[in-house]
Amino acid sequence: MVLLSKVEKSSDEFMEIMQNLSNIQALKDSRELENLIGISHASCVLKREMQKTKDLMTKVKKQKLFEKKNSGLPN
Structure with a gap:
């Protein structure tokens, strides 16, 4: 049970990271990403x-x- 709980939590974290990466890739060449990071x-x-x-x-x-x-x- 504990192992299953850890796997589920890791899976949720992984999905969140993947979503964030997708969002960053969508912003890759936009000014918005440069503004978020603070560099161009x-x-x-x-x-x-x-x-x-x-x-x-x-x-x-x-x-x-x-x-x-x-x-x-x-x-």
Whole structure:
């Protein structure tokens, strides 16, 4: 009996999850989904921001190496 109860509960939860997934798929390319999640085109934005961060970190490293190299030279 306990096992049957757990199976029924799991089945109900599974059906609810499937319904939610169906709803999300229906909204997949709509503005409503973007509004619900709070992002739009997140992967493109994330990639662009990651590249900006990489570029900035490279510039900082180069600047630090330049400063270190020049600090050793007498004026």
